[in-house]
Amino acid sequence: MNNTRLLVSGSAGSAITELVIPALLLRTPNAPWSQLVHIYVPQGPTVAFSGRDLRSPGITEATELARAAGFEPVVRSPGGRMVAYDSGAVVIDHLDSTTDIRHAGASTFAANAESHVRVLRGLGAIDARIGEVEGEYCPGEFSINVGGDTKVVGSAQRVTSTGSLFSTVVQVAVSDRVHAVITDVSKALGYDLRQSSIAGLADYEPALTATEVAAAFVADYRDRLDMIDSELPPEMVAHAAKAHGGSPFRVDDWTRSNPLLA
Template identity: 80%
Template sequence: MNTFDQTRLLASGSTGDAVTELVVPALLLRAPSASWSQFVHVYVPQGPAVAFSGRDLRSPGIAAATEVAHAAGFATVVRSPGGRMVAYDSGAVVIDHLDRTTGIRHPGGATFAANAESHVRVLRALGDVDARVGEVDGEYCPGEYSINVGGVAKVVGSAQRVTATGSLFSTVVQVSVSDRVRAVIEDVSDALGYDLRRSSIAGLADYAPALTSQEVAAAFTADYRTRLGMVDGKVPAEVVAHASVANGPSPFHVDDWTRAHPLPAT
C-alpha cells in the first residue's frame, strides 16, 4: 500500500448535469495551477448523455446522430478525451483521473494497459465476473484496452487527453445498460456509419445481476484510495459553479467552451 499523500485527492459523487460533469475535468486539466498532483473523481452520472469525440464530428452523419440522441432524451456533448462515441445514464460509473506529474502524461499503450489491468482486478473482485482486457469484435468505441466479459461483450472503455498542464484519463464502466442506452448506442452508431455488433453491448449486471452502480463506484473509489495512496477530497466548489453555467450549440463542445472560459488564476 502506498503512503497517503495530501496532494493526491479522491472525490466522489456527481457534480451536476451531463454537460457540467464533462466540463469539470476539462477545466481542472487546463487550470493554470493546482494544489494537487493527482485528482480522481468517481461518480454515477445524473442523466443520460451521448459523449461524442472529435473524431465523431468528422462523420457526415454527425447531425443525424445528434438528432437521434436528442429524440431519445440524451444530452449531446463533445468530450475532451479522444476515442469514439459512448452513451450512458445512471446505470454507469465514470472515473476521471487527472495527473500533473510526468508518470501518466504521455499518451500511448502503457497508460491504457496499466489502467485496464487495475480495473480488471477491481471487476473480478466484485463477484463472478470474467473480466478480460481486449477489444471484442464489433464493439462500440473500439479499443485494444477495452474491458470485456468472457471475450463476448464490452463493459468498460477509456480515453485520454494530454495537454501542457497534465493528462485526463477517463473511463466509463457500464454496470446496468438500460434499453434506452442500448438503443441509442445502436441508432447513433448507425447514423455515424460505424459497424456495431449489437450483442457486444452489455453491462456488468448482465453477468452479476446483484451489482449496482453505487457498489461499483464504491469499489473503484476504494481501489484508487489504497492503490495510489489518495486522500478523500472534493471537487472545488468554484470549479463546479464555473462549469454549471456552460452552454452552447448542440452537441456542446467541451474543449471549445473551456478554452473560451478558463478558470481564473488563483
C-alpha cells in the same frame, strides 16, 4: 514535487457540467495536486461524442437521434469514439498534473486496464478480460470485456502541456434506452456495431448496482494510490454549471472561451 493525491466521489451536476469539470481541471496551471480522481454515477443520460465523431457526415443525424432519445449530446475532451450512458454507469476521471505529451501512449491504457480488471473480478463471477471484442462500440485495444464477448468498460485519454486526463466509463446496468441509442447513433455515424457486444456488469451479476461499483473503485483508488478524500473546488463546479451552447455542446470550445480565472 507536489505529491498530493485527491479522491473525489459523487456527481457534480448535469451531463454538461460533469464533462466540463475535468476539462477545466486539466487547464489548471500549477495545480495544488499531483493527481485527482473523480468517480461518480452520472445524473443524466449522456451521449459523449469525440472530435473524431464530428468528422462523420452523420454527426447531425446522430446528434438529433441522441436528443430525441432524451440524451444530452456532448463532445467530450478525451479522444476515442462515441459512448452513451445513464445512471446505470460509473465514470472515472483521473487527472495527473505531473504528466505531459511525453507520457501519452499504450502504457497508461494498459496499467489502468489491469487495475480495473482486478476490481471487476472482485465484484463476483465476472470473467473480466482486457481486449477489444468483435463489433464493439468505441473499439480499443484496452477495452475490458467479459468472456471475450461483450464490452463493459472503455477508456479515452487527453494529454496537454498541463497534464493528462484518463476517462473511463464502466457500464453496470445497460438500460434499453442506452442500448438503443448506442445502436442508432453508431449507425448514423457509419460505425460497424455488433449489438450483442453491448452489455453491463449486471448482466453477469444481477444484484450489482452502479453505486456499489463506484464504491469499489473509490476503495481501490484510495488504497492503491494512497489518495486523500476531498471535494471538487466549489468555484470550479459553479463555473462549470454555467456552461451551455450548441448541439452537440463542445467541451473544449467552451472551456477555452470561458477559463476559470484565479
